[in-house]
Amino acid sequence: MKVLSVSSEVFPLIKTGGLADVSGALPITLKDFGVETKTLLPGYPAVMKVIRDPVVRLEFPDLLGERATVLEVEHEGLDLLVLDAPAYYDRPGGPYLDPLGKDYPDNWRRFAALSLAASEIAAGLLPGWRPDLVHTHDWQAALTSVYMRYYPTPELPSVLTIHNIAFQGQFGSDIFPGLRLPDHAFAVDGIEYYGTVGFLKGGLQTAHAVTTVSPTYADEILTPEFGMGLEGVIATRIDDLHGIVNGIDTDVWNPATDPVVHTHYGPTTLKNREENRRSIAEFFHLDNDDAPIFCVISRLTWQKGMDIVANVADQIVAMGGKLVVLGSGEAALEGALLASASRHPGRIGVSIGYNEPMSHLMQAGCDAIIIPSRFEPCGLTQLYGLRYGCVPIVARTGGLNDTVIDANHAALAAKVATGIQFSPVTETGMLQAIRRAMHFYADRKLWTQLQKQGMKSDVSWEKSAERYAALYSSLVSKGM
Structure with missing residues (x-):
C-alpha cells in the first residue's frame, strides 16, 4: 500500500512538538506492515540545510501565487517530498513564528499551499507514483482533504490526525478568495466556521477518518471542556473517530544503550x-x-x-x-x-x-x-x-x-x-x-x-503502526 503523509514538521529534520515525532517515526514502523510512505513537508531552511542530493520531481509555476518545486530525497530511513517554496518557507524564525515569536501573517497561505500541493500529488501529478491513501496531520495539512473534495480525487481515502485540538488554524473570511476554492466550499459542511475560515474544521468535515493520539482524548474532544468549540463537528464524525496511542523510538530511548546515560541498566540491574x-x-x-x-x-x-x-x-x-x-x-x-x-x-x-x-x-x-x-x-x-x-x-x-x-x-x-x-x-x-x-x-x-x-510496558510504535495499517486497509478496501 502506498500512503502520502502530509505534515508541517518531521523529526529529525524539524521539530516543535510531538507532531514531528509521529510523522517521523510512524512511516518507518509502517514498513513492517507493508505500507510504503512518502512524507510531504515544507522546505524550511533547517530542512534544506540537511537534505543531500534531492531530485526534482514536480514543479508548480503558480502555487497560490508563488513558484514551488517538489524535491524527493531519502533521509534517515524516510522517503521525503520537500516542498521547496522560498517565498513561503525561506525565512528566519521557526515553522510558524517569526524571530519575535509572532505568527507569520501569511500562515494561512503557507499551509494552504502545502495542502494544495498534497492534493495534486494525491491526484497523480507526481510522475510514476500515486498514493492509495492520504494521511494528514493537524490544521497545517487539514485543507488537503478539502482540496481533494472540491477538486475531486476519485476513490482516494484520507485520514486526518488531530494531535492537539487547541490549534485549529482559524482565519478571517477575507482570506477565502486566496485559497482558490469554489464559493460553495465556504459553507457549514465545508470550511466555514462561525463566519471565519477553519482549516481543522474543514479537514474534520472532509476526511474519511479522523484519529487522535489516544482513546481517552478521542472521548474528551467530544465534550465542551476539551473540544475547544469543535465538539459538535466531531460528534457528527463519531463513527469515523479512532484513538490510537503514540509510541516512542525505543532505540533512541533505551537505558541499556543510551549514550547520554552514564551507567546503563535494565529491569534486572x-x-x-x-x-x-x-x-x-x-x-x-x-x-x-x-x-x-x-x-x-x-x-x-x-x-x-x-x-x-x-x-x-x-x-x-x-x-x-x-x-x-x-x-x-x-x-x-x-x-x-x-x-x-x-x-x-x-x-x-x-x-x-x-x-x-x-x-x-x-x-x-x-x-x-x-x-x-x-x-x-x-x-x-x-x-x-x-x-x-x-x-x-x-x-x-x-x-x-x-x-x-x-x-x-x-x-x-x-x-x-x-x-x-x-x-x-x-x-x-x-x-x-x-x-x-x-x-x-x-x-x-x-x-x-x-x-x-x-x-x-510496550511503548514502541509497533502496536500503533499495526492499528494505523489496519485503518488504512479498511478505508482502501471500502473504496472510499
Whole structure:
C-alpha cells in the first residue's frame, strides 16, 4: 500500500512538538506492515540545510501565487517530498513564528499551499507514483482533504490526525478568495466556521477518518471542556473517530544503550541507576542523600499544570522529597520555580531552557516524573519514564490515562501497576499523589516492582503502526 503523509514538521529534520515525532517515526514502523510512505513537508531552511542530493520531481509555476518545486530525497530511513517554496518557507524564525515569536501573517497561505500541493500529488501529478491513501496531520495539512473534495480525487481515502485540538488554524473570511476554492466550499459542511475560515474544521468535515493520539482524548474532544468549540463537528464524525496511542523510538530511548546515560541498566540491574542519580544531584546542586528525586521535564505553561508544581514545591520539600525542573515557558512560572529553588538550595534545582541530553539523564536518574497536565492528547514524557524506570505521576487525562496504570490496591496485587494517577488537577490532588509516591518509595520492594512493571510496558510504535495499517486497509478496501 502506498500512503502520502502530509505534515508541517518531521523529526529529525524539524521539530516543535510531538507532531514531528509521529510523522517521523510512524512511516518507518509502517514498513513492517507493508505500507510504503512518502512524507510531504515544507522546505524550511533547517530542512534544506540537511537534505543531500534531492531530485526534482514536480514543479508548480503558480502555487497560490508563488513558484514551488517538489524535491524527493531519502533521509534517515524516510522517503521525503520537500516542498521547496522560498517565498513561503525561506525565512528566519521557526515553522510558524517569526524571530519575535509572532505568527507569520501569511500562515494561512503557507499551509494552504502545502495542502494544495498534497492534493495534486494525491491526484497523480507526481510522475510514476500515486498514493492509495492520504494521511494528514493537524490544521497545517487539514485543507488537503478539502482540496481533494472540491477538486475531486476519485476513490482516494484520507485520514486526518488531530494531535492537539487547541490549534485549529482559524482565519478571517477575507482570506477565502486566496485559497482558490469554489464559493460553495465556504459553507457549514465545508470550511466555514462561525463566519471565519477553519482549516481543522474543514479537514474534520472532509476526511474519511479522523484519529487522535489516544482513546481517552478521542472521548474528551467530544465534550465542551476539551473540544475547544469543535465538539459538535466531531460528534457528527463519531463513527469515523479512532484513538490510537503514540509510541516512542525505543532505540533512541533505551537505558541499556543510551549514550547520554552514564551507567546503563535494565529491569534486572536497576541498582545501576544510582550513578545516574548522583549525576543529577551534581548537575542541580542537590544534597546527596536518599530522599526521592521528583522531576519535571516540560513546557512551563498553565496547560501543563506548571502553576500547580510551582505552588506545591515548598510542600514537596517539607514532605521529604527533592524536585528538579527542566523546561521553559511563561515568564511568571519560570520566576516562581526559580524562586522556590532559591528558598530550598540542595532540595530544589531548576534549569530554564531545553537540554535534550539532560532530559535523557533525568529519566535515567530521577525516581519519579510529575506530569500534571490539564489536558494531554497523548504525551511522551510518561512513556520515556516507563521505559527508564522513572515512575510516572500523572493527571488522569488523555493519553496519560491510557498509558499509565494506577497503583491502586487491585493493580498492585496483580502486579500490573506502572505509576500513579490523580484527579482533579489541583494542588490537593497532586500532593495526595506525591504522598502516595513517598509511601511506595519507602517500601523498596514495592517501588522496584513499579519500576520493573513500567519498564516491561510496550511503548514502541509497533502496536500503533499495526492499528494505523489496519485503518488504512479498511478505508482502501471500502473504496472510499
